[in-house]
Amino acid sequence: AAAFRDRLVALGLQQSAAQRGPEDNAHIESFFHSLKAEVIHGTRFETEIALRRELSGYVRYYNHQRLHSALGYQSPVDYESCAA
Known part of the structure; x- marks a missing residue:
C-alpha cells in the first residue's frame, strides 16, 4: 500500500476515499484489491x-x-438495472 501511495505522489496524483461507515469501506477495499491485483501489480506505466x-x-x-x-455474478450496472 505504501509503494502504491508513493507512486501516486511521484506522478502528482492524490489518493482519496470518502470516509463513511465500515460497511461502505468494505466495497472500496474490495475494489482497490481487485484494481491492484488485476492492473497495478507488476505493471510499469511509462x-x-x-x-x-x-x-x-x-x-x-x-x-x-x-x-x-x-x-449474483452480475456486473454492477446489470445489477442496478435489475434492481431499478
Whole structure:
C-alpha cells in the first residue's frame, strides 16, 4: 500500500476515499484489491497518461463487464438495472 501511495505522489496524483461507515469501506477495499491485483501489480506505466488511460478503462470494465460474486455474478450496472 505504501509503494502504491508513493507512486501516486511521484506522478502528482492524490489518493482519496470518502470516509463513511465500515460497511461502505468494505466495497472500496474490495475494489482497490481487485484494481491492484488485476492492473497495478507488476505493471510499469511509462507515462501518467498511460496510467490514467488504464485506470479509466479498468473502472469502465469493473462496472460494466466484471462479474461480482456478491451481486449474483452480475456486473454492477446489470445489477442496478435489475434492481431499478
